[in-house]
Amino acid sequence: MANRNLPFFAATSIDALGTGLFTPMSLLYFARVPEIPLATVGVLLSVAAAVTLPLPVLVGQAVDRFGARSVVILAQFAQALGFFCYLAVSGPVSLVLAAMLVSCGQRAFWSAVFTLVADLSERDGTTPDRWFALVGMTQTAGYGVGGLVSGLLLAGATDDLFRLVVLANAVTFVAAGVLLLFVRAGRRQQRAAAERGGYRVLLADRPYQALIATNTVFALCSVFLGIALPVYLVDGVAAPGWLLGPLLVGNTILLAVGQTVAVRLVKPLSRVRALVIAGALWTVWAIASALAVEVPAGVLVPYLAVCMVFYAVAELIHAPVSNALAAAAAPAELRGRYLAIFQYSFTIAMVLAPGLFTVLFTAGRTLPWLALGVLAAVGTIAMSALERRLPAHALRADEEKAATT
Structure with missing residues (x-):
């Protein structure tokens, strides 16, 4: 892959690393730091995720009109903001609001990133199969390393360490969004045809x-x-x-x-x-x-x-x-x-x-x-x-x- 693609793969790796780091700690963080009952945490996170289920319909329209890259960048910054808000969660209401923001970002990211991958492979004149494979490999590697580090940290996790992990995940999303600003993807959208169909x-x-x-x-x-x-x-x-x-x-x-x-x-x-x-x-x-x-x-x-x-x-x-x-x-x-x-x-x-x-x-x-x-x-x-x-x-x-x- 050309050097011009390095920001994209760096962004996907950093994104996955932060997600892998936080996911194993997610329920424990809310149960131990803001001290919300574990059963309540699970229900509220599920509710927040369910509310965003219709979002891909709107994201698809935005991708066809404005391009996948712009949507993916906004999704990364939305997730970053949501994780910064996690640091301020103090009860069920603030938890569900912050979780909805994170879930919106996640849903938008997964609804747009594969179009961005297809656009990048098309720009380079290569087959999307290899691009999707490379993206899958970088995400799996990043997620795996993050999960491994998280498992090691859980053995002696304190409230301050939990907060540090949340902050680190927020920073990874900011870094991923900034890196994507340096990605140039060819667009083949035909806006008039898209609006008619x-x-x-x-x-x-x-x-x-x-x-x-x-x-x-x-x-x-x-x-x-x-x-x-x-x-x-x-x-x-x-x-x-x-x-x-x-x-x-x-x-x-x-x-x-x-x-x-x-x-x-x-x-x-x-x-x-x-x-x-x-x-x-x-x-x-x-x-x-x-x-x-x-x-x-x-x-x-x-x-x-x-x-x-x-x-x-x-x-x-x-x-x-x-x-x-x-x-x-x-x-x-x-x-x-x-x-x-x-x-x-x-x-x-x-x-x-x-x-x-x-x-x-x-x-x-x-x-x-x-x-x-x-x-x-x-x-x-x-x-x-x-x-x-x-x-x-x-x-x-x-x-x-x-x-x-």
Whole structure:
């Protein structure tokens, strides 16, 4: 990547580092520093996040009109302001107001950043698959390092240390926003066409709607790991207590270093067929995880490690390729709207995963994994059917590049 892209990747790394640093401490900070009951904190943070759910619709319009870069910069500064406000939280009302500001910034960022990535790859004349892979790797690495430091700090955390972490996260968002001011992204928006079409074009685009629905299933597989695995290892298969850390760390390392390799390996395939492989791997992972209850204790650890490899490879393929396909299948003049709505697949998955797992796990320890395996298999079949319905130029990076030159 050219030197002119260094500010962008530095910004994404710093953003992820601060987020990874604060996230493990988030509930504890509000419970210990302003001394808000933990149950109240959880409810208020959920309410603040739910209030911002309609925001991507507006963000998509703003991206198509003003450009993704401007929206992403504003989102970074909004998150910074929200974290500065966290330092002044003294009760439930101030907490929910500050959390709404942070949540608005987060929602705007994730609704706009992938359009910015697509614009940057287009400006450089490169395929978006590699760009999305590089962004995913830098974010995963930053988040992983931040989480590791946070875990070390939690051992002796004081109120002052909690406040310092919140302040550090606010500063990382300011730094990321400033770095993005030095990024120059080409814009291919055709404003008049965008204003005439708007979301009506997307509502009439059945193949793209099917892509969003199918990706919701895949996104559910992606987020299921962090929610389900800790409980399953302890209460489902009675795995050793030390196992969770190495499994999650190993997965993080693979995601931080392997996405460009995965993109290169699946490049001969169409993007849809690459995602079919990811779906098949997730299906195997889910079913194999359900079968772990029958595995003898002596081989349980290597068995679960192999299961994790299936998950990691699926994620390595899905993360960059799904976003590249979504960007390529969107009309250039409406890319902001299309990708903002595409991100709802991940939002819906994060909303559904906790309830789906807890309800099914209560009924039977293997039921969540079996249900996920069935959903992944259905999603894989549905994805395969989309190859005949999505635009031909969106299926392969080489064809997309030829169509835009």
